[in-house]
Amino acid sequence: AMALAVPAAAQMSPTIRAAKAAGQVGERYDGYLGSASYLPAATRREVEAVNIRRRSHYANLAAAKGVSPQEVGITAGCITLRSVQVGEAYLWADNVWRRRAAGQSAPVPRYCLP
Numbered sequence: 092a093m094a095l096a097v098p099a100a101a102q103m104s105p106t107i108r109a110a111k112a113a114g115q116v117g118e119r120y121d122g123y124l125g126s127a128s129y130l131p132a133a134t135r136r137e138v139e140a141v142n143i144r145r146r147s148h149y150a151n152l153a154a155a156k157g158v159s160p161q162e163v164g165i166t167a168g169c170i171t172l173r174s175v176q177v178g179e180a181y182l183w184a185d186n187v188w189r190r191r192a193a194g195q196s197a198p199v200p201r202y203c204l205p
């Protein structure tokens with residue numbers, strides 16, 4: 092499972108890290124980044140590039156494990172949501188963007204294993 096999180100974390104540019112800290116970009120339940128608010132075109136392109144790399148990584152892992160890329164993405168989402176920091180945005184399957192509040196535990200959906 093940790094093999095899923097390392098590439099995702101390594102793909103964060105300073106621009107994306109700043110947008111995450113500002114709550115503009117967030118982790119999604121399906122293992123991809125998303126825009127929680129308006130993004131400048133350059134930032135949007137960076138988010139899309141990260142998602143292309145993640146999609147490729149998930150497809151390769153899925154093929155090796157004999158599961159669907161969506162299953163790998165959901166598993167990756169369970170891992171990346173654990174790393175959402177206070178003030179950062181995140182998206183669950185209900186398609187409602189939220190921001191982690193101070194004192195709130197990591198925003199992990201119930202279907203994720205502990």
